[in-house]
Amino acid sequence: MSATTSRRRMKALPLGLMATAALLLTACGGSGGAASAEVDLGGGPATAGTVKAGALDGMNMTFASWGGIYQDGQMAAAVTPFGEESGARVLSDGPMEYAKVQAQVESNNVTWDVVDTDSNWALGQCGKLLQKLDYTIIDKSSIPEGLASDCSVPAVQYANVVVYNKDKFSDGPKTWADFFDTKKFPGKRAVQGNDAGAGIFEGALIADGVAPEDLYPLDIDRALRKLDTIKGSLVYWMTGAQSQQMLEAQEVDMAVIWSGRAFGAVENGAPFEPAWDTGVVNMDVLSVPAGAKNPKASMALINYYLGKEQQEKLSVETSYSPAHVDAKPQVNENGRKFLVTEPEIAERTLVSDFAWWGENYAGVLEKFTAWVAK
The missing domain is CATH 3.40.190.10 (Periplasmic binding protein-like II)
Incomplete structure (x- = not known):
């Protein structure tokens, strides 16, 4: 059998619709907290790479990943622009340690709103240390077939x-x-x-x-x-x-x-x-820890991260391959290899x-x- 025919894929889940009602979100403790606020993420179908302007004004969030050039690229390509458009103050933390995720969840003091983890670990923690994703907020229609799961979507x-x-x-x-x-x-x-x-x-x-x-x-x-x-x-x-x-x-x-x-x-x-x-x-995948204080805001960040433009820039910044089927990153000859x-x-x-x-x-x-x- 050829390498192509031996490529294994999991069945993808159907795309949901964006929540149409205003969502009550409480602030995350990762950056010191903020007062509870009603925010409107907008109506209609979710669209990857977008967030309603000012929807998360004054909210504090924390994105945790592996550090180095990779996390710098994630911040530049998606996380920081998300904060600028949504109004959220998003801090960068890391490097990722699974023991820290476990400690936060078990102590009911979750300070990481979105975490970048290995897919193997994430799939084993779905419904345990990680919560199910809300696909009415996250548009996964452009994720390669089989790469999204109940609790994670591909980061790269x-x-x-x-x-x-x-x-x-x-x-x-x-x-x-x-x-x-x-x-x-x-x-x-x-x-x-x-x-x-x-x-x-x-x-x-x-x-x-x-x-x-x-x-x-x-x-x-x-x-x-x-x-x-x-x-x-x-x-x-x-x-x-x-x-x-x-x-x-x-x-x-x-x-x-x-x-x-x-x-x-x-x-x-x-x-x-x-x-x-x-x-x-x-x-690598993006997930939301169980007990995250602002799960809807976390979903909004993940949805933004999955946009075509964000994924293309991420590849240019890091050389890792995009998780958007239409992304065509403009990388140099070495990067393309x-x-x-x-x-x-x-x-x-x-x-x-x-x-x-x-x-x-x-x-x-x-x-x-x-x-x-x-």
């Missing part, structure tokens, strides 16, 4: 992909089998060591002979046995910034890395090339089974953490 699309030092290897590694071939391609390989998600596990199974269409449910024990064969060549990165620095300093010969961080390294002169036949597409929505890249990649990961993420993380520590 990206891939975990093998990149290699082209000064050392003029022709590869190109496949997952190559990544695991330390004789043909000797050298240090970097993988994330403090999290578990789509990418290296699918890659290990493909290198061990599993066909892409037969990957799920993943046999994690088999994947770890395959990883055992290259463990002596592995080094671990713990943050996106560290992974990028490893490439820029040429501390490793290849790495499984977020596509946006790989782009950043290449932009800074690192001689690395992506091997797109190894790409496993994933996404890392956009997973480019047709010539998309047809070669595998899309993560988000539903499987949502159900199994915690167990995989426990096993992987123990494996790394051995």
Whole structure:
């Protein structure tokens, strides 16, 4: 089966309509709070990328994400303009820590109004630490099919992909089998060591002979046995910034890395090339913590973030791929090499089974953490 036919998608939900009545919103404590106020988000169908001018005047909100260039891009492309148009005062906080989300929800003191998280974690927390989204306020009609769920919408699309030092290897590694071939391609390989998600596990199974269409449910024990064969060549990165620095300093010969961080390294002169036949597409998502003090305002921010113009600017700012089907970001040549929505890249990649990961993420993380520590 081709990579295209093995791309897995979840069924999308129908589009709702914008609430027509005025909504009573209470202010968030993230920026010190504000008095309760009635706000009118407007009538008619929701339209992504828009918010009624002044609808949230005087309201305090907090947007939490992963920091660095990514969060700076989110603020510039969507969050800050949303505040300017809606009248809300939106603070930026981070980096994201799931333990902080849990602590806020369990203490009934939620100070983050919208959070950017990994899709695997979010799907596992729907109806628990995260509340269901209101699709009468959020227009998801332009989200790629299968990427919206009850509790999350995509913030960006990206891939975990093998990149290699082209000064050392003029022709590869190109496949997952190559990544695991330390004789043909000797050298240090970097993988994330403090999290578990789509990418290296699918890659290990493909290198061990599993066909892409037969990957799920993943046999994690088999994947770890395959990883055992290259463990002596592995080094671990713990943050996106560290992974990028490893490439820029040429501390490793290849790495499984977020596509946006790989782009950043290449932009800074690192001689690395992506091997797109190894790409496993994933996404960050936007969600609203359970118990958020202004859930309707949170939905309005998410709706604004999903606009075509906002998504295009976000891609230019970060190199991550847009979550709007009509977005055509004007990125440079290097940036286009890392956009997973480019047709010539998309047809070669595998899309993560988000539903499987949502159900199994915690167990995989426990096993992987123990494996790394051995």
